[in-house]
Amino acid sequence: MTTDDTYDEVFEWDVPDTFNFSADVVDRWADDPDRLALITVDEAGDERRYTYAEIARAASRLANLLADHGLRQGDRVIVMLPRIAEWQIAMVAATRMGAVPIPCITMLTASDLAYRVEHSDATAVICPSDDCAKFDGLDALTVRVAVGDAPDGWTSFAAADECSSEFEPATVAAEDPAILYYTSGSTGSPKGVTHPSRSLWAWANSAVHWLGLSPDERIWCTADTGWSKAGTSILFGPWSQGASVLFYDGPFVPAERFRLLERFEITCFCAAATELRRLILEDASGIDLSKLRSTVSAGESVNPEIIDRWREISGTTVLDGYGQTETLMTVTNRPGRPVKPGSMGRPLPGVDVAVRHVHDSGTETADASGSGELLIKLPNPQVMLGYWNDPDRTASTTITVGDADWFATGDNVEIDDDGYVFYTGRADDIINSAGYRIGPQEVENALIQHRAVQECAVVGVPDPERGELVKAWVVLNDGYVGDDDLVDELQAHAKATTAPYKYPRAISFADELPKTVTGKLRRNVLRAQG
Secondary structure (H helix, E strand, O other): OOHHHHHHHHOOOOOOOEOOHHHHHHHHHHOOOOOEEEEEEEOOOOEEEEEHHHHHHHHHHHHHHHHHOOOOOOOEEEEEOOOOHHHHHHHHHHHHHOOEEEEEOOOOOHHHHHHHHHHHOOOEEEEEHHHHHHHOOOOOOOEEEEEOOOOOOOEEHHHHHHOOOOOOOOOOEOOOEEEEEEEOOOOOOOEEEEEEHHHHHHOHHHHHHOOOOOOOOEEEEOOOOOOHHHHHHHHHHHHHOOOEEEEEEOOOOHHHHHHHHHHOOOOEEEOOHHHHHHHOOOOOOOOOOOOOOEEEEEOOOOOHHHHHHHHHHHOOOEEEEEEEOOOEEEEEOOOOOOOOOOOOEEEOOOOOEEEEEEOOOOOEEEEOOEEEEEEEEOOOOOOOOEEOOOHHHHHHOEEEEOOEEEEEEEEEEEEOOOOOEEEEEEOOOOEEEOOEEEOHHHHHHHHOOOOOEEEEEEEEEEEOOOEEEEEEEEEEOOOOOOOHHHHHHHHHHHHHHOOHHHOOOEEEEOOOOOEOOOOOEOHHHHHHHO
16 A cells, blocks of 8 residues: 555544634735735736735725625625636635625626525625626625726725725634535526535645645636636635636637746646647647646546647646535545546545445445445535525435435446546436446547547437437537538447447537536536437
8 A cells, every 4th residue: 555545544634613714824824925826917918916915915905895885704795706816805805704705707697696696695796897787786785896997886996905904804613604606507596505614624635635736836727716616726725735826817729828838837737628628739839838747627527538648748647636516626636646547536535435326125335436426425524514595405415324424426436446436427417228327428538539529418318219319419620510421430439439339329510518607518408409
């Protein structure tokens, strides 16, 4: 057994009774007045740099401004900002006050925001001046702060500059709500995933054991500000280790991605598989990536061909990982450990996992290996407090097997004898076709290896003979035409790449795939299309 494995076995959580991210993390690093926390750069290439000390002072000023307008500990505040420094300042200010930020992406519509405000009973909002109109008519928002010119009834973010840079941090108990993320399910309205302060503390776990960050590191995570991934890989995780963060507010241009990696000497790059899939097509010759130590990815499986090509370009192996908004990162490939193609890795220290096995007798077991729904043993400080104002849905995520409680993820996996976890699909996404159980991810992994395929999604559609038919929706790379000949070619490719019974018997071509605002595939929409 390796030293790392021994460490995993003896690891124990030591959750503090209270935790205030602003006071316990940002203030601690701010003791070094020169320690760099943040670099922001825009589409024009203009950059600004912020030390931890500057972030701490700006957050305290904003906290005073919000408090002067009536925001109190425990109140919910919508934070809808693009990739600009005001986002970090607003998030740190909220944690300093003990308020509960609700990060939102700027693409949300007025109706999206109305739902979030009403469902959470939010009383405050911080957003760009261009988006203020989206909040018209939401009278519950008594505190309104605009970045930019403030319309009538709004206060300018810049007004915080006149406030004191001293603000006594709130005492936030480990189980007190600390952040609220809205995430779409396959059906129904978005769920309000509520994390307590212990989660913000625990997310340092992945910063150490997945991102491998230290105070000398510089990370660039391209996630949007409304995603929970931004919490672990842009804010709470990196700053827990005193690392600096690059924040780029500009469009996705593959060549520009490489230029920024070189210009800012990024040591850890975090990007979704969809993005990496585009980057590996770029000519990166002449780009110096010698500072890049690690590349990580989460949110969707990274196919083996992406891993191979990215290693050729960057010299780093993509460390795929798995997490949910309800748990954040729990299973990852880790620096210095063997990577099995197609695997999401092994559980992080302090995370015990199993697969749910329902026996013919009706009894259930939580097995260390095999196939089934992924379970996470409770208690675990990374796991959410619950769904906001939805105790029934919250209760449904916890099951008791034997003498232990488990968080049921709703994701199907296979765990091999070495403890490596392979994602096979959502529990409700498994396709039952002519007696075969087919995971859509397996078919997608086969199709994506074809040179014509940029992106694809597979679902089961009703079929009178087979029960369900495997159907694929395919987005093509430039230069390919979606015709009958290409359908035949893709089907033959799938048969040759994976078990023949899994090949898609129907293929449709699409300009884009339906996704949630956080980038997750909406298979239910494809099922409805049939």
